[in-house]
Amino acid sequence: CVLKLKQSKSPLIKLLDHLLRALEKRDPHQFFAWPVTDDIAPGYSSIITKPMDFSTIRQKIDDSEYLSLMEFSGDFKLMCENAIKYNHVDTVYHKAAKKLLINGMKLLTPDSLLRSLKPMS
Numbered sequence: 538c539v540l541k542l543k544q545s546k547s548p549l550i551k552l553l554d555h556l557l558r559a560l561e562k563r564d565p566h567q568f569f570a571w572p573v574t575d576d577i578a579p580g581y582s583s584i585i586t587k588p589m590d591f592s593t594i595r596q597k598i599d600d601s602e603y604l605s606l607m608e609f610s611g612d613f614k615l616m617c618e619n620a621i622k623y624n625h626v627d628t629v630y631h632k633a634a635k636k637l638l639i640n641g642m643k644l645l646t647p648d649s650l651l652r653s654l655k656p657m658s
């Protein structure tokens with residue numbers, strides 16, 4: 538049998554893994570863990586043209602689809618903005634998305650990233 542050699546993870550993949558875990562911790566109700574379906578959110582797929590969720594981001598990291606931190610943070614922002622767009626302002630989902638976006642962007646600031654990178658140097 539041919540053993541597939543496990544490539545060691547690139548620094549970018551290790552950083553994105555770390556950031557995804559930190560962002561997921563800020564979604565305790567797991568509203569953003571899986572794709573939103575039309576069953577739980579009527580008309581969702583006609584209103585939200587580019588759906589995004591943490592499980593899809595995880596898959597894209599594992600498939601090395603992100604070539605930069607900017608692409609990763611773009612999908613994170615898209616995920617939050619979808620929820621802000623679809624859900625009325627007085628819903629738990631709209632409020633959770635705004636809070637997650639603010640907290641998430643704090644993690645993606647240069648200072649915070651430097652602190653994340655330090656242990657790797």
Ligand SMILES: COc1ccc(OC)c(-c2cc(C(C)=O)n3cccnc23)c1
Pocket residue numbers: 567568569570571572573574577578619620623624630
């Ligand atoms: C109440 O438990 C869950 C469980 C999973 C969810 O999405 C994966 C959601 C959910 C997540 C969302 C979002 C993120 O817009 N949503 C919108 C309307 C109705 N439900 C949801 C809620």
